[in-house]
Amino acid sequence: MTKLDEKDRQILRVLSRDGRISNLDLAEKVSLSPSACLRRVQALEAAGVIAGYRAVLDPAKLGVGFIAYLSVGLKEHTKAAQEAFERAVARAPEVRECHNITGNVEYLLRVEAADLASYKAFHTDVLGALPQLSTISTHVVMASPKDERA
Amino acid sequence: MTKLDEKDRQILRVLSRDGRISNLDLAEKVSLSPSACLRRVQALEAAGVIAGYRAVLDPAKLGVGFIAYLSVGLKEHTKAAQEAFERAVARAPEVRECHNITGNVEYLLRVEAADLASYKAFHTDVLGALPQLSTISTHVVMASPKDERA
DNA sequence: GTGTGTTTGCAATTTCATTGCGCCGGTCGC
DNA sequence: GCGACCGGCGCAATGAAATTGCAAACACAC
Incomplete structure (x- = not known):
């Protein structure tokens, strides 16, 4: 991972609000094809920018x-x-x-x-x-x- | 949602650690069939016990x-x-x-x-x-x- | 024991994730 | 300026997963 561009930041913004959005919907939200979008997400995960995913529970x-x-x-x-x-x-x-x-x-x-x-x-x-x-x-x-x- | 049983709690425990686990793997972890497991997850979401999902980012x-x-x-x-x-x-x-x-x-x-x-x-x-x-x-x-x- | 309401597992269907591949745009060396 | 190279993209095919209808198993209450 060299550097985050605006698309990456957009992806992170969406995922931090809805970590279980389908790749298809995510791709549409950030105006990318599903494959390009998925590859970015995978790169972000591999780079550790995305440390993981969690369900948010209501205490x-x-x-x-x-x-x-x-x-x-x-x-x-x-x-x-x-x-x-x-x-x-x-x-x-x-x-x-x-x-x-x-x-x-x-x-x-x-x-x-x-x-x-x-x-x-x-x-x-x-x-x-x-x-x-x-x-x-x-x-x-x-x-x-x-x-x-x- | 009437009450949470042990299986529900197990599901929540797993999901709060890995919110993007596949339903298949989750089902296996809690010893349920995929369909039964998914239905429980959906019920938990509908009841608001699961308030949402988030990607965890590395600051x-x-x-x-x-x-x-x-x-x-x-x-x-x-x-x-x-x-x-x-x-x-x-x-x-x-x-x-x-x-x-x-x-x-x-x-x-x-x-x-x-x-x-x-x-x-x-x-x-x-x-x-x-x-x-x-x-x-x-x-x-x-x-x-x-x-x-x- | 029988009826009622749940929850389960199975199997079929649909949707989605994933990957190979060729294309395009930008860059660098010469 | 020109061609090779690199990185990222979209398309389309493939395989995996989510989702749903349905009937059986179960749990209780009466």
Whole structure:
């Protein structure tokens, strides 16, 4: 993959909105023949520009009624402590995202749980079991006016 | 859609990892015939459990080298101020997510930009143009050890 | 046990993805 | 300027997959 041209960007725009559009429809949307279009998509996949495809699920329909972002600070900033924390987070299904950020705290987590009660359980059982944590603050999501990565 | 059974959950699990798996392969993975499997998928889509499909793009390959989360506080907490802010955010392509959260500040944003310079431009031109903001703090993402919603 | 409403698997049909091939436009070397 | 070369395109043929009708298997309720 040398460089993305306007057609490639168009394809990516469409696919990031509808990852399961048929190649035929996609080709029409970007004004290409199906074969040319498919070849571009394959090239984008091979180049890693398209990292994969996902179904977007509705949390509410799955019984997830509690979503929060957590700022988490560690006691020690050693490599070992960070790795231990990241391992724990990787294992916890409630944690959908974990970002290592700059600022007062080291991590920002996105946590999804069924309700406040199961969030509390997560807080106690998962977070409470980690000795390396110093500060935790919970920010409950009340709404997401924009969520393009949903 | 009455209720999700184990097969449905299995299907959702597979599709959220690989949204473009062929129905044939999916059917095999969940031990169903292709037709039965497809009908379940269609039902899940119709019920809104599957809200859609997306291609996951690699930000780095697209020239996005700067990702940050921003805590944003408003001066006034009026409905009008919130709506104005949300409208502005909806228009800004750099903002990929905007969550209305509890805590010291009202909003948490995820912003993606090409580099620090273009982030600064966003900060000045977009955020600087909003009179209703009181506090902004930027948390640069250094890494994302877990990002299931990517 | 029988009726009712679902869900399944099979098989036929249609639609789609995929690939080989020749064509066109642009580029480079001479 | 001219011809060989390269990259990308569309067309058409091929094979694979999605989709649907239908009858059997199943699950319950009565």
